[in-house]
Amino acid sequence: MTSGFEIQLWWLLALPLFFVLGWIAARIDIKHLVRESRALPRSYFKGLNFLLNEQPDKAIEAFIEAAKVDPETIELHFALGNLFRRRGETDRAIRVHQNLIERGNSAQGQLSQLTDEQRLHALAELGQDYLKAGLLDRAEDIFVKLRGTQRDEEALRFLLEIYQQEKDWPRSIEIARSLPEHAGHLWQKEIANFHCELAASALLHGQIAEAHGHLDAALAENRKCVRATLLQGEVALAENDTPAAIESWKRIEQQSPVYLSLAAPKLLEAFRKEGREEAGIQLLRGWFAQHPSLDLLDTVYQSELQSGGPEAAYQLVRDELRRNPTLLGLDKLYEAQILMASVEQRGDLELVRNLIHNHTRRVARYRCNACGFKARQFYWRCPACGGWETYPPKRTEEFDLTP
Numbered sequence: 053m054t055s056g057f058e059i060q061l062w063w064l065l066a067l068p069l070f071f072v073l074g075w076i077a078a079r080i081d082i083k084h085l086v087r088e089s090r091a092l093p094r095s096y097f098k099g100l101n102f103l104l105n106e107q108p109d110k111a112i113e114a115f116i117e118a119a120k121v122d123p124e125t126i127e128l129h130f131a132l133g134n135l136f137r138r139r140g141e142t143d144r145a146i147r148v149h150q151n152l153i154e155r156g157n158s159a160q161g162q163l164s165q166l167t168d169e170q171r172l173h174a175l176a177e178l179g180q181d182y183l184k185a186g187l188l189d190r191a192e193d194i195f196v197k198l199r200g201t202q203r204d205e206e207a208l209r210f211l212l213e214i215y216q217q218e219k220d221w222p223r224s225i226e227i228a229r230s231l232p233e234h235a236g237h238l239w240q241k242e243i244a245n246f247h248c249e250l251a252a253s254a255l256l257h258g259q260i261a262e263a264h265g266h267l268d269a270a271l272a273e274n275r276k277c278v279r280a281t282l283l284q285g286e287v288a289l290a291e292n293d294t295p296a297a298i299e300s301w302k303r304i305e306q307q308s309p310v311y312l313s314l315a316a317p318k319l320l321e322a323f324r325k326e327g328r329e330e331a332g333i334q335l336l337r338g339w340f341a342q343h344p345s346l347d348l349l350d351t352v353y354q355s356e357l358q359s360g361g362p363e364a365a366y367q368l369v370r371d372e373l374r375r376n377p378t379l380l381g382l383d384k385l386y387e388a389q390i391l392m393a394s395v396e397q398r399g400d401l402e403l404v405r406n407l408i409h410n411h412t413r414r415v416a417r418y419r420c421n422a423c424g425f426k427a428r429q430f431y432w433r434c435p436a437c438g439g440w441e442t443y444p445p446k447r448t449e450e451f452d453l454t455p
Contacts, residue, residue: 126152126166129148129149129151129152130173130174130177133145133148133152133177137180140184142181142182142184142185145177145184146182149177149178152166152170152174153171153178169202172198172202173203175198175203176194176195176207178194179191179194179195179207179210180210182194183210183213191210191214192211192214195207195210196211205231205232208227208230208231209231212224212231215227216438221246221247221250222250224246225246225247228242228243229243240273241274241277241441243270243273243274244270244271244273244274244277244279244280245270245277245440245441247273247280248266248270248279248280248283248432250262250266251266251267251280251283251287252283254266255283255286255290258290260287260290260291264287267280267283267287275307276307276308277307278304278307278308278314279441281300281304282300282301282314284297285297285298285300285301285315285318285322288300289322294326298319298322298323298326301315301318301319302319302335305343309342310343310345310444310445310446311444312339312343312348313345313347313350313445314445316336316339316347316352317351320332320336320351329359332355333355333356336348336351336352336355337352340352340372344372345445345446346380346416346446346447347447349369349372349380350384352368353365353368353384357388357391362388362391362392365391366385366389369381369384369385373385379408379411379412380412380416380447383405383408383409383412386401386405387405389401390405417447418431418444418445418446418447419446420437420439420443421442422437422439422442423437423442425437427443430445
């Protein structure tokens with residue numbers, strides 16, 4: 053009983069002591085915080101307020117004022133440079149980051165020196181400024197200097213972007229092979245496309261053996277590279293081997309059926325060259341039945357129109373509209389109906405068809421799966437985000453119909 057009373061008495065004596073210690077610690081932290089906040093220029097807080105209120109122009113001016121008042125604020129200079137670059141004011145971003153690097157190289161003066169990490173950071177930011185400004189040679193020089201440092205992977209990624217912009221595909225392959233695996237991504241798709249670029253160039257200049265070598269390398273990197281298979285067909289045609297071209301393009305159905313529409317017109321022309329047009333039409337009909345798409349519909353429709361006449365083309369499109377109702381399909385239906393109609397009926401039908409056709413031009417676009425950029429023509433590499441094979445040959449209307 054006495055022991056329990058002694059413990060309670062000890063706690064009663066200790067509680068005020070703990071309270072006093074906590075109060076002292078809080079006072080010390082508050083004083084430290086106040087000292088730090090007073091050390092920062094008032095314009096710094098004004099800039100933060102403008103940023104929070106989505107007023108970047110006023111925020112930049114406030115940060116410039118803060119940097120003039122207190123040139124020691126290195127992180128503020130980084131933030132300011134990034135803001136300039138994002139706004140497209142690359143010349144001002146370059147000056148900010150160049151000033152930081154000169155500070156790091158200076159052995160004199162009242163300004164504090166940069167740490168090694170800060171200097172590498174400033175170099176990387178300056179390289180990005182040059183890249184954004186289109187000064188690729190200067191950007192390349194900086195990122196080459198950053199190789200083997202703590203910023204090695206970052207340097208490799210930007211060098212890859214530079215070499216792609218310069219269409220320097222051999223060096224693009226070299227850099228892509230040096231990049232480490234990232235989230236399971238091993239860069240095979242990109243390397244395969246680099247080889248395809250080299251193969252297309254070789255084919256254009258009549259260097260058939262070199263084109264074969266690059267296409268073999270592309271498929272070794274990525275056996276599902278449809279672009280390489282398409283080019284193999286082109287190379288076979290250049291060698292006057294039409295049956296080999298047909299067999300190449302037929303393999304696309306096993307690789308990725310969504311790309312069949314890219315091969316369909318060339319395949320049908322190859323069958324015609326071999327005197328087997330009907331076999332080609334039957335193959336395309338089978339593809340269309342299994343893997344319908346608006347681009348494939350266009351090729352099959354034209355082949356039906358030439359071989360079977362307007363009635364066969366009309367029946368094809370009507371059946372497809374029942375299966376997949378689209379405005380682009382309706383446009384083809386009216387086109388075939390106009391060809392079958394009498395002179396008296398054509399005026400009204402053409403009026404309706406023109407209305408539909410003008411509207412379908414807005415949905416007859418391709419869309420990047422990565423960034424959503426839309427374009428009227430197909431690209432292997434997105435012009436906006438730079439992703440490879442992010443543009444499936446499907447029109448935006450087809451995306452909208454996908455459940």
